[in-house]
Amino acid sequence: MNNPRKWKAMAFRTAVICFGLGAAGFLAHCGTSAPVLHIYTWADYFKPALVARFEKENGCRVxxxxxxxxxxMYAKIKAGASGYDLLTPTSYMVSLMNSQGMVRKLDHGLLPNLVHVDPEYLKLAIDKTMDHSVPYMIVNTVIAYLGSRVKDFEPSWAMFDRSDLKGRMTMLNDMRETIGAGLKYLGYSINTTNEAELAEAKEVVVLWKKNIAKYENEQYKTGVASGEFLLVQGYSGDILQVQQENPDVRFAVPREGTSISVDDLVIPEGAREAGLAHSFINFLHDPEVAAENTAFLKYLCPNKDAYGLLSDDLRKNPAIFMDAEVRAKSEIIADLGESLALYIRIWDEIKAAK
Incomplete structure (x- = not known):
């Protein structure tokens, strides 16, 4: 999701000693070196203890x-970067990559835990049969703010029109998210390809730009927690994590609706450890693992048998399980096909606007 997303933007690398026989059938006795699973993903997107557990059970390194x-991510893979075995792009990007032959078809015989994937989510998914991707985490875009500093808050994208907050707000450096916010504010689909609607949205976003400090995807997390920023567009899981640092941080899903992005697990065409990648995908959709990962990340893994294992607080949290009324107004970001070029042009015009 575009991206993925804890408030500490740091990567971790994990390694354990080879433990002999791996749990996956394709692994034999470890020799002098363990097989290595190379993952390219958003920062801090797996609970470290779960990665360590997978390494131990499979006699490998991650x-x-x-x-x-x-x-x-797309530019790096498209340019020929090899050596990665697993990626976690957002669904619309997965669709583009699949159309260009950049990801592998999945072997469902190696993925018995796919029976746990929520069928209600699959009705909305781009890859409904999980032919080449498996849903990993559902990400809702929200507005977060400091409750003690922002007066007369309304759960609306119109908050970015507030001149009294000028220079103390941020929006995401993501064309689908930010243009999408303008579209939802106007009552249009975030996936529209109507040029007139997109032109209207561009004008709205350009007006908002005069009030924001910057477009960016990482600093808003620490910025809103510290008070550097008073109101930000951000990802639900990030905000829930930030609230643990500063309880004054609050959030709302805009009443006009919002974007819902889903990050998927995919195996790139050039993967060297495709079997191990399948094992990791299957591991992540074990219900107990999915529940533990959801509790850590504060994003929802669409695993129906994991929901009952979550705490009451998580099951009742609207950032994770969205209110039905607002959910009905929200949309999953879809692949635009050839119309992507139109969004790129409009986004370039927004970024260039004074």
Whole structure:
């Protein structure tokens, strides 16, 4: 999701000593070196203890590199970067990559835990049959703010029109998210390809730009916690984590609706450890693992048999399980096909506007 997203933007690399026989059938006795699973993902996107457990059970090492946007990831893989076995792009980017032959078809025989994937989510998914991707985490975009500093708050994208907050707000450096906010404010679909609607949204976002400090995807987390920023557009899981640092941070899902992005687990065409990648995907959809990862990340893994294992606080949290009325107004970010070029042009115009 574009990206993925804890308030500490740091990657971790984990390694353990080879433990003999791995749990996956394709592993034999470890020799002088264990097989290595190379993952390219958003920062801090797996609970470290779960990664260590997978390493021990499979007699392997996991090495994680990180990106800060779908576009960065795509450009690197498209340019020929090899050596990665697993990626976690947002669904719309997965669709583009699949159309260009950049990801592998999955072997469902190696993925028995797919029976736990929520069928209600799959009705909305781009890859409904999980042919080449498996849903990992659902990310809702919200507005976060400091309750003691922002007066007369309303759960609306119109907050970015507040001149009294000028220079103390941020929006995401993501064209689908920020243009999408303008579209939802106007009552349009975040996936529209109507040029007139997009032109209207551009004008709205350009007006908002005069009030914000910057477009960015990382500093808003520590910034709103410290008071550097008073109101930000951000990702639900990030904000829930930030609230643990500063309880004055509050959030709302805009009443006009918001974007819902889903980060998927995919195996790139050039993967060297495709079997191990399948094992990791299957591991992540074990209900107990999915519940533990959800509790850590504060994003929802769409695993129906994990929901009952979550705490009451998580099950009742609207950032994780969105209110039905607002959910009905929200949309999953979809692949735009050839119309992506239109969004890129409009985003360039927004970034260039004074």
């Amino acid at each position: 090495i994680i590199d990180t990106y800060d946007s779908n576009e960065t």
